[in-house]
Amino acid sequence: MHAKYVAALTIVAGLSVGAARITSQDVEAGRKKAEICAVCHGLDGNPPQPPLPILAGQTARYLYLQIRDFQQGRRTEPQLTPFVKDLSQADMLDLASFFAAQRARPTAFKSDEAKVERGKQKAAETLCTMCHLGGFMGQNEIPRVAGQPYEYIVKQMHDFKYGRRTNDAGSMTSVSKTLSDGDIDDLAHYLADLY
Numbered sequence: 001m002h003a004k005y006v007a008a009l010t011i012v013a014g015l016s017v018g019a020a021r022i023t024s025q026d027v028e029a030g031r032k033k034a035e036i037c038a039v040c041h042g043l044d045g046n047p048p049q050p051p052l053p054i055l056a057g058q059t060a061r062y063l064y065l066q067i068r069d070f071q072q073g074r075r076t077e078p079q080l081t082p083f084v085k086d087l088s089q090a091d092m093l094d095l096a097s098f099f100a101a102q103r104a105r106p107t108a109f110k111s112d113e114a115k116v117e118r119g120k121q122k123a124a125e126t127l128c129t130m131c132h133l134g135g136f137m138g139q140n141e142i143p144r145v146a147g148q149p150y151e152y153i154v155k156q157m158h159d160f161k162y163g164r165r166t167n168d169a170g171s172m173t174s175v176s177k178t179l180s181d182g183d184i185d186d187l188a189h190y191l192a193d194l195y
């Protein structure tokens with residue numbers, strides 16, 4: 001196994017910062033602030049178009065960190081930047097609390113059974129769930145990937161692999177370099193099929 005990747009596993013295993021405490025007040029404040037996100041992400045964080053990530057049911061800590069990274073330019077998405085550039089830290093925490101408290105809905109994607117099987121094996125071989133936890137449900141700064149849209153998963157894995165997304169402290173960059181584009185396709189079929 002890749003030495004850099006083992007090092008990354010060790011770092012993340014020790015990372016667990018205390019989970020954010022979410023109050024119903026934060027969720028309600030976030031609901032209003034999230035109205036401007038709805039055109040792309042849907043009113044409840046289930047996007048109308050498949051290539052966008054599902055924010056509903058994502059971990060609050062991860063959502064907060066990503067919004068902050070977009071604002072500070074550590075992760076780039078030209079469509080999204082204007083919507084986050086003026087948010088305060090309290091806004092970002094409220095938005096993260098709101099989306100985390102929503103329920104993710106399954107996408108319409110139909111996974112290929114043979115690819116799901118191969119993707120499942122690849123995930124086991126690569127020890128993805130040492131970080132993402134059983135069923136890819138995520139925790140704190142580790143995102144839930146279960147049930148994300150196929151197209152979004154492929155795009156993120158390619159972005160990590162080819163150096164277009166670098167805000168992951170090395171964890172996903174090193175894992176994705178061990179995967180072929182075929183492996184990524186198999187993994188995305190498997191993950192899109194998990195709820």
Ligand code: HEC
Pocket residue numbers: 033034036037038039040041052053054055058063066067076077079080083084095143155
């Ligand atoms: C004009 C469309 C658009 C709007 C409006 C928009 N976003 Fe996004 N957002 C995107 C796109 C596209 C991506 C996927 C970026 C990528 O492929 O890396 C994204 C990704 C994200 C992610 C990362 C999710 C993940 O799983 O990593 C978060 C968090 C997010 N948006 C939050 C917000 C919030 C909060 C708002 C409102 C304040 C908002 N977005 C408004 C287009 C938009």
Ligand code: HEC
Pocket residue numbers: 008009012053065122123126127128129130131132141142143144145153156157167168169171172175187
């Ligand atoms: C060493 C820990 C670790 C391992 C192993 C790992 N991941 Fe990740 N993964 C992360 C972290 C941390 C992030 C969030 C990165 C960030 O903060 O930008 C992430 C992000 C992702 C994302 C993007 C999610 C989103 O919403 O944008 C996908 C997809 C993903 N991982 C899939 C996988 C798959 C598939 C495997 C196994 C082949 C894997 N990961 C193995 C730690 C890991």
